[in-house]
Amino acid sequence: MQPVQKNKRKRHFTKEDGKAYLMLLPYIILFSTFILVPVIIAMGLSFTYFDVINEPSFMGLLNYITLFTQDEVFLKYVLPNTFLYALIVGPGGYVISFLLAWMLAQIQPIPRTILALCIYTPSMLGSVFIGVIWKTIFSGDQSGWFNSILLRLGLIDTPIQFLLTSDYFMLIMIIVSLWSAMGIGFLSMISGILNIDQELYEAAYVDGIRNRFQEIIYITVPSMKPQMFFGAVMAIVNAFNMGWIGVTLSGANPTPGYSGQLITNHIDDYGFLRYEMGYAAAISVVLLLVVYGFNLVAGRLFGDND
Amino acid sequence: MKKRKQRRGDFQGSRINPRNFSRGQIKFYVILIPLAAFMILPVVMLVNRAFMPLGELFAFPPHIVAHNPTMNNFKSLFALSSTTGVPMLRYLLNSVLVTVMTVALNLVITILGAYTFAKKNFKGKAALFEINQLALMFVPTAVAISRYLVITRLHLTDTWLVHVLPLAAMPVGLFLVKQFTDQIPDALIEAAVMDGARELTIVRKIIVPLIRPALATSIVLTFQQVWMATEASNNYVNNDTMRTLAYYLNSLSTNNTVAAAGMTAAASVLLFLPNLLIFICMQSQVMNTMSHSGIK
Numbered sequence: 001m002q003p004v005q006k007n008k009r010k011r012h013f014t015k016e017d018g019k020a021y022l023m024l025l026p027y028i029i030l031f032s033t034f035i036l037v038p039v040i041i042a043m044g045l046s047f048t049y050f051d052v053i054n055e056p057s058f059m060g061l062l063n064y065i066t067l068f069t070q071d072e073v074f075l076k077y078v079l080p081n082t083f084l085y086a087l088i089v090g091p092g093g094y095v096i097s098f099l100l101a102w103m104l105a106q107i108q109p110i111p112r113t114i115l116a117l118c119i120y121t122p123s124m125l126g127s128v129f130i131g132v133i134w135k136t137i138f139s140g141d142q143s144g145w146f147n148s149i150l151l152r153l154g155l156i157d158t159p160i161q162f163l164l165t166s167d168y169f170m171l172i173m174i175i176v177s178l179w180s181a182m183g184i185g186f187l188s189m190i191s192g193i194l195n196i197d198q199e200l201y202e203a204a205y206v207d208g209i210r211n212r213f214q215e216i217i218y219i220t221v222p223s224m225k226p227q228m229f230f231g232a233v234m235a236i237v238n239a240f241n242m243g244w245i246g247v248t249l250s251g252a253n254p255t256p257g258y259s260g261q262l263i264t265n266h267i268d269d270y271g272f273l274r275y276e277m278g279y280a281a282a283i284s285v286v287l288l289l290v291v292y293g294f295n296l297v298a299g300r301l302f303g304d305n306d
Numbered sequence: 307m308k309k310r311k312q313r314r315g316d317f318q319g320s321r322i323n324p325r326n327f328s329r330g331q332i333k334f335y336v337i338l339i340p341l342a343a344f345m346i347l348p349v350v351m352l353v354n355r356a357f358m359p360l361g362e363l364f365a366f367p368p369h370i371v372a373h374n375p376t377m378n379n380f381k382s383l384f385a386l387s388s389t390t391g392v393p394m395l396r397y398l399l400n401s402v403l404v405t406v407m408t409v410a411l412n413l414v415i416t417i418l419g420a421y422t423f424a425k426k427n428f429k430g431k432a433a434l435f436e437i438n439q440l441a442l443m444f445v446p447t448a449v450a451i452s453r454y455l456v457i458t459r460l461h462l463t464d465t466w467l468v469h470v471l472p473l474a475a476m477p478v479g480l481f482l483v484k485q486f487t488d489q490i491p492d493a494l495i496e497a498a499v500m501d502g503a504r505e506l507t508i509v510r511k512i513i514v515p516l517i518r519p520a521l522a523t524s525i526v527l528t529f530q531q532v533w534m535a536t537e538a539s540n541n542y543v544n545n546d547t548m549r550t551l552a553y554y555l556n557s558l559s560t561n562n563t564v565a566a567a568g569m570t571a572a573a574s575v576l577l578f579l580p581n582l583l584i585f586i587c588m589q590s591q592v593m594n595t596m597s598h599s600g601i602k
Contacts, residue, residue: 013429016426016427016428017429019426019505020422020426020427020428020431023421023422023426023505024418024419024422024423024434026414026415026419027415027416028434030475031441031475033456033460033471034453034456034472034475035441035444035475035477036437036441037452037456038452038455038456039444039449041449041456042449042452045451045452100338100341103334103337103338104334104338105322106321106322106324106334107334107335107338108324108325108326108327108331111335115338115339117585117586117589118345119342119345120585121346121349121582122346122349124581124585125349125534126534126535126581127536128534128552128555128556128559128577129352129534129555129574129577129578132352132555132559132570132571133348133351133574134348135559136351136355137348137351143363143364143365143366143368144368145368148366148367179344179345184478184527184596184599187592187593187596188596188599188600190596191593191594191596191597191599192596192599193322194323194597196322198322225600226599226600227596227599227600229601230599230600230601233443233601236443237444237445241445241446243447244447264445264447264448267447267448267450267451268450272450277451280451281451281452284448284449284451284452287445287448288445288448291443292443295443302601303601
């Protein structure tokens with residue numbers, strides 16, 4: 001990220017500044033109202049008890065203490081689930097999308113466009129559509145796609161209730177999420193790879209690079225650091241934004257046996273079902289901090305830290 | 307590998323963006339084609355379900371492709387009304403209206419914002435852009451509750467604006483358009499200023515025509531968000547006549563009757579097609595924009 005430019009002399013707010021802010025005003029107003037202010041409110045509410053009806057009452061750090069010491073569902077299911085899910089879908093999805101982008105860059109333009117479109121399509125479907133498709137595939141009766149394949153192969157005798165039991169639930173969530181994870185970050189990486197100066201590769205081979213793997217490590221990735229960073233941010237955000245997937249697939253919050261309970265579901269559970277807004281806000285703040293933490297790591301790896 | 311070296315006789319490194327087919331590409335096709343098929347198959351399947359007669363929807367073994375395609379699902383979908391008597395067409399119309407309004411508003415504020423960030427020097431610019439870059443990692447579901455509080459406090463519930471305003475400012479869109487605008491030479495703008503052009507004229511006559519690909523990308527991204535959004539219809543609107551198609555599809559899909567299954571598939575296709583078409587039309591512009599998408 002760009003360093004803050006320090007003005008040598010203290011500059012007063014000029015007419016030009018005013019004009020610039022006037023043009024930015026619509027964006028600043030909407031951004032503040034629907035992004036910035038909600039984040040600040042969540043931080044504020046996280047230190048209170050608030051049931052929507054009565055005024056919030058200040059509780060200090062109690063919500064956070066309860067969350068990390070008393071909340072059995074959070075500690076036993078939500079936290080491990082979230083980390084498992086986020087690590088596979090975030091960094092895992094990221095590595096997959098890089099590899100796919102890299103392979104796509106090695107083939108001719110027309111097949112590349114077609115294949116890239118197939119791979120990108122699931123990411124633009126939206127929650128409702130994804131729910132409809134995968135509920136049909138993993139439906140618990142014999143007309144469910146996956147069940148019918150297993151039945152015909154003779155691997156099972158009776159259909160498995162994939163979406164109503166906890167056995168396979170997390171696995172299905174991860175598959176569905178990875179399936180729809182090849183979005184805008186993936187596109188960014190394709191064009192990043194395509195735009196690398198060819199001479200860099202030539203020079204590298206003169207300098208003694210021997211194989212494709214070295215080529216990726218020493219040339220491709222370092223030459224497209226900005227795209228790698230953008231892709232990483234998108235992958236992480238996508239992993240946490242997909243929190244609805246478990247509830248959409250099972251049709252219930254909490255998910256079967258808490259097997260697919262992620263931190264976003266826990267927020268909804270306390271916020272919209274139990275109306276404990278202060279506690280829900282504390283969980284939101286933890287979530288935002290976790291996302292921020294992941295991004296710091298991405299920044300370390302790909303940011304401009306020279 | 308060796309063969310290629312002999313044939314070309316020179317640098318045998320990168321084979322990025324090849325014009326012609328070579329045997330070395332086969333291994334990539336072998337991996338990519340099945341994978342792409344896996345990605346697209348569920349979509350193909352659902353699209354086919356939309357054209358299946360009721361008997362075929364629950365056949366065992368299930369059909370991938372409709373054997374006896376019919377338009378009946380679409381016919382009954384359009385003839386259908388919700389339990390509160392709101393016809394399907396109303397939801398469709400609402401979706402179109404809300405989407406057009408949001409995309410248009412987003413376009414205007416993104417153009418103005420991106421131009422200002424890219425080409426103006428003003429106090430607090432670096433800090434503001436940094437905040438926007440932080441917002442790229444914003445997870446909306448995390449603050450659903452405080453968003454709800456803000457929206458009720460502003461009396462936006464049960465208005466059309468509640469569909470539009472929360473999605474009109476999109477940090478990713480602004481970021482991409484700004485990165486693209488950066489590469490317009492300052493000399494162009496300076497020349498226009500010399501000729502006495504006013505700020506908005508510069509934006510309209512010089513900036514907008516040059517950043518079309520980035521704007522197309524911003525439109526695609528906004529469209530995908532709004533067209534599929536159910537948040538506003540679920541949480542902020544109580545009046546069925548103001549809800550959208552995505553919301554209606556959601557309520558259809560939780561209905562477990564046989565007739566609903568066909569109509570759900572039909573409604574899904576109706577939602578999905580515009581999305582796909584817009585992306586296909588604009589894909590080369592999107593890819594052009596993506597080459598400037600890096601975070602430095």
